[in-house]
Amino acid sequence: MDIKKNIDSIRNDFPILSTSVNGNKLVYLDNAATSQTPNCVIDSISDYYKNLNSNIHRGVHFLSQKATEIYEETRFKFKKHLNANSTKEIIFTSGTTHSINLVANGFNNSLKAGDEIIVSSLEHHSNIVPWQMLCEKTGATMKVIPMNQEGELNLNAYEDMLSKKTKIVFVNHVSNALGTVNPIKFIIDRAHSFSAKVLIDGAQAIPHFKVDVNDLNADFYVFSAHKFCGPTGVGILYAKQSILEDFPPYQGGGEMIDEVTFEKTTYADLPNKFEPGTPNIAGVIASGIALDYINGIGLDNIKKYEDELLSYATQKLKTINNLKIYGTSQNKTSVISFNIGDIHAYDIGSIIDNLGIAVRTGHHCAQPIMDYYNIPGTIRVSFCFYNNFDEIDKLVNALNRAVKMLS
Amino acid sequence: MKIKDIQEEIIDEFGIFDSWMDKYEYIIELGKNVPKINEDDKVDENIIKGCQSKVWLHAKKSNGLVQFYADSDALITKGIISLLLRVLSNQKPSDIIQANLDFIDKIGLRQHLSVNRANGLNNMIKKIKFYAIGYNNK
Numbered sequence: 001m002d003i004k005k006n007i008d009s010i011r012n013d014f015p016i017l018s019t020s021v022n023g024n025k026l027v028y029l030d031n032a033a034t035s036q037t038p039n040c041v042i043d044s045i046s047d048y049y050k051n052l053n054s055n056i057h058r059g060v061h062f063l064s065q066k067a068t069e070i071y072e073e074t075r076f077k078f079k080k081h082l083n084a085n086s087t088k089e090i091i092f093t094s095g096t097t098h099s100i101n102l103v104a105n106g107f108n109n110s111l112k113a114g115d116e117i118i119v120s121s122l123e124h125h126s127n128i129v130p131w132q133m134l135c136e137k138t139g140a141t142m143k144v145i146p147m148n149q150e151g152e153l154n155l156n157a158y159e160d161m162l163s164k165k166t167k168i169v170f171v172n173h174v175s176n177a178l179g180t181v182n183p184i185k186f187i188i189d190r191a192h193s194f195s196a197k198v199l200i201d202g203a204q205a206i207p208h209f210k211v212d213v214n215d216l217n218a219d220f221y222v223f224s225a226h227k228f229c230g231p232t233g234v235g236i237l238y239a240k241q242s243i244l245e246d247f248p249p250y251q252g253g254g255e256m257i258d259e260v261t262f263e264k265t266t267y268a269d270l271p272n273k274f275e276p277g278t279p280n281i282a283g284v285i286a287s288g289i290a291l292d293y294i295n296g297i298g299l300d301n302i303k304k305y306e307d308e309l310l311s312y313a314t315q316k317l318k319t320i321n322n323l324k325i326y327g328t329s330q331n332k333t334s335v336i337s338f339n340i341g342d343i344h345a346y347d348i349g350s351i352i353d354n355l356g357i358a359v360r361t362g363h364h365c366a367q368p369i370m371d372y373y374n375i376p377g378t379i380r381v382s383f384c385f386y387n388n389f390d391e392i393d394k395l396v397n398a399l400n401r402a403v404k405m406l407s
Numbered sequence: 408m409k410i411k412d413i414q415e416e417i418i419d420e421f422g423i424f425d426s427w428m429d430k431y432e433y434i435i436e437l438g439k440n441v442p443k444i445n446e447d448d449k450v451d452e453n454i455i456k457g458c459q460s461k462v463w464l465h466a467k468k469s470n471g472l473v474q475f476y477a478d479s480d481a482l483i484t485k486g487i488i489s490l491l492l493r494v495l496s497n498q499k500p501s502d503i504i505q506a507n508l509d510f511i512d513k514i515g516l517r518q519h520l521s522v523n524r525a526n527g528l529n530n531m532i533k534k535i536k537f538y539a540i541g542y543n544n545k
Contacts, residue, residue, distance in 0.1 A: 022426075022427060343482075344460055344480055344481035344482065344484075346460050346481045346483070346484070346524075347435075347481050347482050347483050347484075350431070350483050350521075350524075351428075351431055351483075353521075354427050354428060354431065355428075376460070376461070376480070405431065405432055405435055406435060406482055
């Protein structure tokens, strides 16, 4: 689909885009925080409760069987999209943070003092804190891959860090704060040569380009539905089957068991072992509809269009005096983090919010990056395929107005 | 001037503005005019937690009245602080403790702030009142 030609009809799929803020039409440029939801996804949630609502995997009745079927079809959709080997490798969770915690928990028994884990300096707090907790528990230590001024990882430093002690490496595919696309295939290959496992946080990658976990040879790949037009509260964890089989269950409950007596419980097979209790059935099914929706537009088309938005916006923003962009890698997604002179990001954010423009201000849950640049935070604009060029002009006009007021 | 009267004055001043852009413009002007605090007072123990931008606050008491000094790295925050100090600085500790700060709602500020900023504002008021309680007990 040619997005440029169809932008009006695409925008019509998203009812929230017609919201008015203080008499101005909403310009939503906070897509890296959460993307908006198209009618088909909203309808699927309401359809589920109107026509399918029941508990899956246990009922013999019509509704339960039907809901189970669609839930499992959704798992297959994600298996196919990611090019995983089996649906046993797809676990539904409540989000990326939950997925990372589940994986970190899996290393509880095998990690020991003297072991090392490597993290990138571009990580979101959710990919730092669970591993710090794991280090505290096990006595393992954490090493950090440094970054450069452009917001790219120093791969030489990474190679120097790797050793037989390295057990886990975790890196995001795309930095949420700067938009840098990390060379994860290289990172994974190098880690594997030391038999270390690699977790990739793909929350900011999946909405913007095609990801093939088999080709990447990732051990774990995690992301959230709400970043690619799905509902909140659904995460997808891809993990290699052999690893998941060795992992202990993360949470106990119904549905993840094989047999339960008061003496001993045996656990269910994958993927149920990691999905205790009643899952977010409506949300999972709606996430599959969101996946169909972005695939309907085509991720290659999305990438091409968003690249155009990024380059147009970068050019336009550079016309503002004293505007400094953080994260200038040649390989980035449609995220621009910046400050203007010494004006505080919150001041600008507040004023342009008043003009209907939604951006993120602050440290973007990535304080180590802000510390590196020695700034308290930035203004971050992040685009989705439903944004248009006119919205970028509105952003630039609003920024100019804010600068005038604040100087 | 009494706390209640200063609040009335501020509500009147904001009454002339039609839009929030105008109100922001006024708040920013107020922010620019807040006297700078001593660099020595910009220490971590004077930072108010829970604010999205950095806010420093400290207080002194002379002639039975409490004076507050504050600063922030963000201008809008500074403007909001200047309104608070205009109402609460140079007042008796007991009056500060009992003050009902209804001007914040009446000028529409609280409704206009994001939840984070509103929490920051509440923390600022709390800290001001703590100072007043401390001075009241001395």
